[in-house]
Amino acid sequence: MAGYRKLGRTASQRKALLRNQVTNLLYHGKIVTTEAKAKEIRKIAEHMIAMAVREKDNFETITKTVKVPQKDKDGKRVKEVKDGKKVTVFDEVEKSIKKENPSRIHARRQMNKMLYGITEVPTTTAGKKKGTKTVDVASKLFDEIAPKYADRKGGYTRIIKIGPRKGDAAMEVVIELV
Incomplete structure (x- = not known):
């Protein structure tokens, strides 16, 4: 029995897909995806949040x-x-x-290994480089998300089923931060 779901992709494609979805979940707070992907995303996202909670004041x-x-x-x-x-x-x-402190730096580097950088583009200058800014999702984890879950012992995400997808009848779910 495998320790993870293969999601019908090669290892590099699967890793890129999960990195992208975990990054978007932590940035936006919730995303819509399939049930199998959501269960894999949950493992990674909860691990990231637990690291951030442990090191938030360090x-x-x-x-x-x-x-x-x-x-x-x-x-x-x-x-x-x-x-x-x-x-x-x-x-x-x-x-x-x-x-x-060194342990917090280590945690930040572990997070940055898994998370992508996000470039925010203002709506007024859409399609142009001017005015864009990069968002460090690891900093967002430490500064915004971790203090919210400081007194919680796990279970930082919630998966809600929303029904089968029209094209292939795959079960669609919303995964969100609690």
């Missing part, structure tokens, strides 16, 4: 003084003449940085 906040160049109203750097040369003027700013 960081130190460090405050540092940093030099930042002054900018004028147009966003250009302010220059000053000293000893006949133009020199950029700097301000001292207090900046707090999250320093992750």
